[in-house]
Amino acid sequence: MRARLFLFTFVLIAGCERPADDRHFQLGQVDTSWSNGQLNVTVHQKLMLSSEAKEALDHGVPLTLQLELVIRPTGGRIPVIKNIYNYEIRYLPLIKHYQLTQPGAVEIRTFPRLRHLLANLSTVKQSFSTGDLPEGSYELAARTHLDHKKMPPPMRLPMIFSAQWQHDSDWTVWPVGNE
Secondary structure, X not given: OHHHHHHHHHHHHHHOOOOOHHHOOEEEEEEEEEEOOEEEEEEEEEOOOOHHHHHHHHOOOOEEEEEEEEEEEOOOXXXXXXXXXXXXXXXXXXXXXXXXXXXXXXXXXXXXXXXXXXXXXXXXXXXXXXXXXXXXXXXEEEEEEEOHHHOOHHHHHHHHHOHHHOOOOOOEEEEEOOO
């Protein structure tokens, strides 16, 4: 009985391990400029998908990458402003291209290869209104992840527990000045 419990624990821990670096998202540099109540953000990131995610795309399951940008007082945890941007990727088998739908975009872009689409998302520019913020120093926290809530219901539970579906970047924090 103890051997079974040990084996079960080992399998559970092995299934929850952090994925290899080639299967998740990494945020690099985040550049910000703030003027007249408008924050312009440029996120440089590395996006790689696991073979399971690529297979899901090839079988008609759209994937939604989510970029979260949070402004908060320096050293604080309570967000003053939180913006979420969704980027939907889908495979179009009839024309053998990948489609990218970006927030606020007028046109839907297509790419002949998935690597071209991911390269296009390696630099993302967003701009949003911050309004008048109280004086003080602020920081921008950012992360990119796959949105599990937009997946078909039968796939949501495996996505939570399978290391092959853990694409989330770590939160990165960058200082911004209130000008």
